[in-house]
Amino acid sequence: MSTLSDLLQQQHAIEARIAELRALEKTDALRKIKTLADEFAISYEEAKSCFSTGRKTTSGKIRSKRTSSVLYVNPTNPKETYNGNGRHPAWLKAMSKTQQDACKQTV
Numbered sequence: 001m002s003t004l005s006d007l008l009q010q011q012h013a014i015e016a017r018i019a020e021l022r023a024l025e026k027t028d029a030l031r032k033i034k035t036l037a038d039e040f041a042i043s044y045e046e047a048k049s050c051f052s053t054g055r056k057t058t059s060g061k062i063r064s065k066r067t068s069s070v071l072y073v074n075p076t077n078p079k080e081t082y083n084g085n086g087r088h089p090a091w092l093k094a095m096s097k098t099q100q101d102a103c104k105q106t107v
Helices: 004-039 044-049 097-102
Strands: none
Touching: none
């Protein structure tokens, strides 16, 4: 029967081998990507755009995601804000229309 130290040694050996094989396969994958990019004349910018998280504008350029600005601030607790997306917070629902307009931020 194996002891704990034997199993831990095996685990470390296996993890080292996994890391080694992963590095070899990564190198092979990058080589394949380079070959395909050369074969199809794909530029760096075209390849990079495949991994972009932004959105394309009408001109085709990548636009970064925008952060939404605050539309409403709770007058009793300025840390509570609402940007207009999602469900309306309870503190905003409880206000009348004139009170909501009073706590609306100018953008």
